[in-house]
Amino acid sequence: MTRKALKRERATARRKPIRPKGTRTPKRNRGRPAKEDGTELMRDRILNAAEELFAEHGFDGVTVRQVTRRANVDVALAHYYFDTKRGLFDAVFLRRAAIINEERIKAIDEYQANPGPGGATIEGFIQAFLDPVMERWATGGKGWKDYLAIVAQVNNTPKWGGETMARYFDPVIHRLIDGLRSIMPGARDIDLYWSYQFLSGALTLTFAETGRIDRLSSGLCRSSDEAAVRSRMAPYIAAGFRCVCLAKNRKPPGGKQP
């Protein structure tokens, strides 16, 4: 017994049997398909189509019918596998979140266990945190790019920015902050968290590849230029952390100091 059965149980005797209507016209293309391997599983077809569309138009800008049309699949199948539209979105979001999160934890652990000569640095930790995502973004193909565009939208939406992001990403971020704290013993947590906030904004916007910088710079910069991002983002962010989190560099610019 799989999803359908569960669903039917949940919805026991909800409606009257409304459908005394027309007789069925038995046509082709119905029922369980021949198990022809090699083709993508329908469930994955739906996920992939949804990923593309959500990346471009956001959750509310996409209809389930658009997704299933792109996947060449019946509408009902999306509900069969994912129950609701929201369930489909969550499935898209989860699929890759698990992967980068694991890679990130591993990267930070490895860096801390074995930093280069001279010991661990702020830039080193930031790099370890960024690298897995950067790598997927640069070489993971359209699927990963679409996924990162979705993350950017979720991160910047009040409705989801709080809970959805938290559930999936908080542990990794705490791991990063632990690492940074270990090499900045004097840093206050409040400074570390705010610095991460700025990091988060810069990161998600950049990987979202909105095309904004291309236009702004009249084509001088390209959103998709991985080398450009690779050589600048970590240094930029590390400099910010150094400035904000190391007390000696803090200079109150007029405002009161908390």
Next chain:
Amino acid sequence: MTRKALKRERATARRKPIRPKGTRTPKRNRGRPAKEDGTELMRDRILNAAEELFAEHGFDGVTVRQVTRRANVDVALAHYYFDTKRGLFDAVFLRRAAIINEERIKAIDEYQANPGPGGATIEGFIQAFLDPVMERWATGGKGWKDYLAIVAQVNNTPKWGGETMARYFDPVIHRLIDGLRSIMPGARDIDLYWSYQFLSGALTLTFAETGRIDRLSSGLCRSSDEAAVRSRMAPYIAAGFRCVCLAKNRKPPGGKQP
């Protein structure tokens, strides 16, 4: 002759006069209202309601009916004033964009004309660029906060991140970059633009006040803490610019240098 007349002209004789239906039931509450001053104009009521809802749910997550219901106004009135849903959104977006853009240009001009003793600094320019928004965010009330939440979503959406943001914000950004270039004669444009990109992400996410950092820090930080942002954002960002744009500070972290 105002909007309605223009609209009717545009749609000359488009449809057959479909409506041989029921007779009108003349009730209260119709037609042009008595000119009772002191109350908000209906056009503004619609704009305000739309601003709130767009901030929370995004363009596609809001229906025109929700907006007019919150504004206590008939649906048709929204189309009377703004033609389409998109027109309504643009009106919301434009209303405040004009204000901050003007203030920002003025702030940067003034800073460059009269920096403190010691001359202009990177941090000074950044501060001049941020201050008008910061001020509105901190003291402008819910309207401005909602507006900035909308900006964050637009900025991070591929569909609009390119064109919509460009049309309204590019001139100010170029003004900022001109200022920065004037005190960093050796800086390459490509570095300045990429640095701005990181600034942009940090800025829009922070002002969007998604509540993310509150949860992440277990309540240690509050999204709405203006003093915390005021004392950290400009230094963080200025440090990043210094690091990326001043050649002597550039150190290639393994990747190839463009």
Next chain:
DNA sequence: AGAGTAATTCAACGATGGATGAAATGATGC
């Protein structure tokens, strides 16, 4: 005072939204 115009509401249109019950059909296990 009457004609014209601006602002507001009513009532509907056609399309489409998410969702689901039931039929169909191949695979699986006994």
Next chain:
DNA sequence: GCATCATTTCATCCATCGTTGAATTACTCT
């Protein structure tokens, strides 16, 4: 070889969507 199960499609439900034509009422100008 037959009953059960998992997967897929068909056909539809009902609510709601953006948008509009026309009626209605108040204000403005002559």
